[in-house]
Amino acid sequence: MAQQLTPDGQRSVESIAQRYGISTGAVETMLVAVNIGGGTMAQFNIAELGGGGQWMRGGMTMVGNMFDHGLKQRVDNLCNELSTLLSSTQVFAVVPNGSGSRGNNWWPAELGTPSSSGGQNDSRYAVFPQVRRLAIQYGGAVTVYDTLDYSIGGVSQQQGSGPQSLLFSSQKGQVPVTSLPQVRTDNDGRAEPTVQQATASVPSPPQHRGDSTQHWNRQPEQRPAPAPLESVGSTDIIASIEALAGLHARGILTDDEFSAKKAELLGRL
Secondary structure, three states, rough: OOOOOOOOHHHHHHHHHHHOOOOOOOOOOHHHHHOOOOOOOEEEEHHHEEEEEEEOOOEEEEEOOOOOOHHHHHHHHHHHHHHHHHOOOOEOOOOOOOOOOOOOOOOHHHEEEEEEEEEOOOEEEEHHHHHHHHEEEEEEEEEEEEOOOOOOOOOEEEOOOOOOOEEEEEOEEEEEEOOOEOOOOOOEOEOOOOOHHHHHOOOOOOOOOOOHHHHHHOOOOOOOOOOOOOOOHHHHHHHHHHHHHHHHHHOOOOOOOOOOOHHHHHHHO
């Protein structure tokens, strides 16, 4: 889903288009591609820039005519400038919620105002960097995730549906939603306590849906073994590892980053 530019973003796009001698539409298309790539890479298909191509910051630039070195340099300069723009300026406007009364946003009010929000097929998302949270609405339920140390940018979608198919760009590459800790779920506006809150407030654990149920069916008189804060299915973990392996193979993740993240996910099994 295309995002609307802020006034600063629009002025920057017009200035860049004039200096590079291309249309504002071409610059906007490349801007979105660089944003989806987390500011470090882009895949694009822009007729004014030779058709299909790829760019990686500090790495290889590919254009339709592999022998057109002038075009390669032009694309590299453009993408680097757009990457800098994304990191220094609020380029995309927050997409307002089109339904409900004014001020009645679909995300929890305590999260504040998102830096960006939008939709992808049957899901909606909103990013709150000031509190390190990502909210996703799907099927009438809103789930809030901890973004850890990621700086969440654009969004892309894998095959499939639902939040599990969403990939968010960050300064470390693409981030599958399934790799982020879930901290809250609201069903039809009704909040459920987080795992941390539930274990601290009641002597016996509450019922949980999904694969975590088996942990709460143990005898109450026995002290439960320490468990991770998140209950992540093995299928989701394997899918996340496969996604990380793809990023590692493409050079987006270093060996150390891939090994550390893989070990973290395996530790949840």
